[in-house]
Amino acid sequence: MKTKFRPSHADFTYFSKYGIRNWQGGGRASARETVGRVAAGAIAKKILNERFGVETLAYVKQVQRLIADVNPDKVRLKNIESNIVRCPDQTAAEKMIRLIEKMRRAGDTVGGIVEGIARGVPAGWGEPVFDKLEADLAKAMLSLPASKAFEVGSGFSGIALTGREHNDPFRARHGKVFTTTNFSGGIQGGISNGQTIFFRVAFKPVATVMHKQDTVDEEFHNTTLAGRGRHDPCVLPRAVPMVEAMTALVLVDHALRHKAQCG
């Protein structure tokens, strides 16, 4: 590993950019970097909760092809933390754990989806043009190691519907407006609409596998490399607090901006 680039890792790109790399894995390409984000997120969550009554949560929604059944409007932290894979659907969680164990034994890895939610966000947070709420969430999520995709509300699946089917009808009760569906994921035109915000983030299977793979060395000769040592077959459970922290940080920034402009 000292002289060979790990496939699909940040080894080669760091070397291309900086002329050096941290092959031991403790550099800025390590997910350890996110510890500061999680610490800051803890403060952001506290502000959101105490000042604005906003609750942010995240959980494992999918590991490879195993999909959990979760209601974003009802899920609670204790459900999420009730198992080591951080999936609130206990049946799916057991299957996920077995799949991850199987991957560990096979020296292989799997990816999946973390779903992030924010409940209690009032209508009005977000900016109309460049700093749309979904845009800042997307950047925050794609800045996490190993993430490859982001979708809010109906996301990619919404394109199977027509406009008539996809629109979220407004209704009012006791002077309070809500939507009867939530394909928008709680955000319309960059600004929260008062419904639950929810989005999904895809994390790829971990790059380091215990099998020989084609690669090149630092002198650009063809060679092979097999991972050794500590092996992490699935990052999803540990991505949950990262997603939650980044969600809280984005929201608290927009809470402040909203308060400055309209508070």
Next chain:
Amino acid sequence: MKTKFRPSHADFTYFSKYGIRNWQGGGRASARETVGRVAAGAIAKKILNERFGVETLAYVKQVQRLIADVNPDKVRLKNIESNIVRCPDQTAAEKMIRLIEKMRRAGDTVGGIVEGIARGVPAGWGEPVFDKLEADLAKAMLSLPASKAFEVGSGFSGIALTGREHNDPFRARHGKVFTTTNFSGGIQGGISNGQTIFFRVAFKPVATVMHKQDTVDEEFHNTTLAGRGRHDPCVLPRAVPMVEAMTALVLVDHALRHKAQCG
């Protein structure tokens, strides 16, 4: 429309935030806002092309369930601009046009996917932590009106694969490193790896439909609303230049940052 909120439009959220709204549709929630982005993108494309030999393109990849067959490494601008739907697969383009015409007649709308690509980006552009190249692309794309999702490389579909299957093996030929697959979409750890960058952006079906839908008025009373006047059954063809422009703007920023640090 003057007193009623269009479902899934920015009407209600703007009103919630600012206490006013531009019901005629010419405000900041209108996609007309992107004209400045496209103008700036034209300059960015010129710099990328002349200074760095980088080519950026975008095209319609999917309209509702109609998926085009396009090779990101070979597609050319003239293929994209050869039909009004801006889809380089002529067979798919014809079907898309027919579907959009059908939707227009039905007073309904459809969404789809625009794929963006950048060819010739050297290895090394991007930042290792918060301003990862994919993070800045994600924010740029989710800041476009009606966009709901972003994925780079294998994106959501990559989670069906294991690490062994998903890793992009490195090979070298004549002192030049390349990967034999490109699930990474040309970016690893936030930094370009020299392969073609490609990503997909989902645009939802347009909110304004010619059918009566449940909604509320400015006094929060339940009512219904049917769209009238100019009707746009699909934004995808016009989203193509927006995606292209934002891609070029993100890349030229990172080109400058890279040059400052490592040039």
Next chain:
Amino acid sequence: MKTKFRPSHADFTYFSKYGIRNWQGGGRASARETVGRVAAGAIAKKILNERFGVETLAYVKQVQRLIADVNPDKVRLKNIESNIVRCPDQTAAEKMIRLIEKMRRAGDTVGGIVEGIARGVPAGWGEPVFDKLEADLAKAMLSLPASKAFEVGSGFSGIALTGREHNDPFRARHGKVFTTTNFSGGIQGGISNGQTIFFRVAFKPVATVMHKQDTVDEEFHNTTLAGRGRHDPCVLPRAVPMVEAMTALVLVDHALRHKAQCG
């Protein structure tokens, strides 16, 4: 002027940086650039006045050695606008006008000092470390064309005093705190203290004079150059709205930041 650099103008530095220059004078080095600042400042002043009861003003305090006698706590806009030199001390204003006319006839130029003030700023605006209120004001003022210096409160002259003499004693009356002197200029530790904010900005004598001066041409040969055409012997009266606008823009930014954090 087309091929020769004007001494102490931005000609040579622009040419050094960009390889081109705008010798006709309409480029970004022209004070015409500030028109956008003044327009934005007009909105900022309105917000400051209507929402926060804050009034910003600026006036000519000094032209060359002619110093006006002005009380920052009492001066009013109509006093400032009552003469073409924008100096509220009418006696000094007349002398300044005569001096400027004399300079015009002599083909020479003079500089001076604009004083900026903000009344009614509540205690608490500003940030404790990098974005101190005086730091943002300093940057704003030094970004104006031809400005060379900034001082807040006692500024350079405060260093003649000892701490005992320079400290502003606090007193309270009817539950309201004030200081009996204002060497601090209304800001302590980066944050407004509720007293009148005042500062001075030095503008150098205009570089373009109607006399032959040593310079070099674009091929770096020694030559001489005398200004021709429109001649502006003193920028001070026109710097007044620039200083006022930048003051209002800095304050409205800090008003929003303060409201977000503590409002």
Next chain:
Amino acid sequence: MKTKFRPSHADFTYFSKYGIRNWQGGGRASARETVGRVAAGAIAKKILNERFGVETLAYVKQVQRLIADVNPDKVRLKNIESNIVRCPDQTAAEKMIRLIEKMRRAGDTVGGIVEGIARGVPAGWGEPVFDKLEADLAKAMLSLPASKAFEVGSGFSGIALTGREHNDPFRARHGKVFTTTNFSGGIQGGISNGQTIFFRVAFKPVATVMHKQDTVDEEFHNTTLAGRGRHDPCVLPRAVPMVEAMTALVLVDHALRHKAQCG
């Protein structure tokens, strides 16, 4: 001190803004905060020196009315560090030390001027409009604790001269352009001109004095307060590394920006 506000200290403004204050003196209003700036500045100085051949220095130019005689083009670090007051004029330094000792015995304080210089900056660093080189230097200096004023080149004294006297004539020798005077302080129109950059920063006399002074307590009652404990009669010698660090940080930022745009 626990319940009373120190006059001209950040006590009252912090309390006004945050509702709390750090009366022991270790908070963000303490000059200890600048330790991080000095550490970052050490790296910036290294980059400036090794990559660009730029040298940054700062020294005590004035303590109260004692003015040192220093040539900014020739002063060296070892002259500055040869005495504890960090003034390269040894005769003035001795008088300054005696004055500071006298102030310590009197329980009083004095302020002064630190001069900052940068030699070897090539023509072309800086931005033409908002981020003028002098604007960024001004903000950096006014963000330092106890600073009240900034002037570059001729600064406030330049306004005594007419344009003819103040302009810096250009001359060329062996294809290299220079100015025969340097009233501009090495910057014209926001951009460096290749001459030595020099500027002055005024630091007020320290607020904490060992004498009884009028003030108010946290309940806004009139009272008096005399400083006790550690007493610092003059911050100037310790402001020198702060000024030097901030100079280097501003310059290295502009070096990177220049390289990105024009390098």
